[in-house]
Amino acid sequence: MNDRTPNTETPILEGEDLRKTYRLGRVKVPVLHGASVSIKQGEWVAILGASGSGKSTLLHLLAGLDKPDIDSGDIRYRGSKVELQNGGETNHYRNRTIGFVFQFYHLLPELDVLENGMLANLVPRGRKSGLLILVMALIGAVIGAWLGLLAAGDWGLLPLEERTSVRSIVLSGACAVIGSGTMIVLIQMVQAVILRTRMRSGEAADVARSTLGDFGLDQRYRHRPRELSGGERQRVAIARALGSDPDLLLADEPTGNLDEQTGTEILELLKKKHEQGLTIVMVTHDPKVASYANRVVRLKNGRVVADSVQNSVVGEMPSPDEGHETVG
């Protein structure tokens, strides 16, 4: 279990002076202009703003899913800077520390509910998997090159006078490429079989069953996402995000695509998890949804314009001019 002992001293997650400009060819789209937010353990914070104000961008930066601009400030987790260059650590941060709920579910259509629910616990830990593939590719290349030389020489593929020529080197090089490619395909097939086996049994499946059960999906394990309603898909997405027992949940418009009643059901589920100690950062454009949170951070044109502990902000709609500007 992750440590959920309230610690009021150090914030669990901080984004300081975050800047982000998207570049589409020569067009620059400045979205975040130095947004800062600090989340304490046990809080439920809503980031509220109009469409285009940069809410998803901010949440993606906080989750390490995207990088801020070079001249930007830092993201700190429990006081330590999150280094987004380091593959293994970044993967751990994304997969284990943070549970992320995407604006549009992002369930894998070819996996069923149980398999989707297990994903966070099964994602390979970055570096090790990459290193294994690299080593196997090298072994494949050496075997391929050796077979190529054998074919050119001992097996008589090339005439005697050409066995030490450029043609034999080219043949052996081609065999090396084929060998390393074959090895990569083989290792991926083996990894897929291992993944399936781990999915069907073991701890990941138990954890996923338990979380999906909490979300009322125990009768739907074998269903594919296309066979679920929007509310059910969102519940799978949240259960998946919680599957690795993360320290905090970042949810991007968790009720954005749902009708009011289904949205309320999802918020009540989040409320239950929050009462059990989960820290939540939730993005929304809807003040009614934000009213579930303990604190509301208002984003306007990529800047934080208000940050308040709240009882309720229901009824206060963000004004339509809170979007971003575009610079040609």
Ligand SMILES: Nc1ncnc2c1ncn2[C@@H]1O[C@H](COP(=O)(O)OP(=O)(O)OP(=O)(O)O)[C@@H](O)[C@H]1O
């Ligand atoms: N990958 C991208 N490439 C280029 N521009 C982008 C990209 N992602 C977002 N933007 C731009 O940044 C602006 C802010 O996007 P963002 O998704 O953060 O807004 P948002 O507040 O989450 O909006 P919504 O409520 O509609 O989801 C968008 O209007 C868009 O023009």
Ligand SMILES: [Mg+2]
């Ligand atoms: Mg968004």
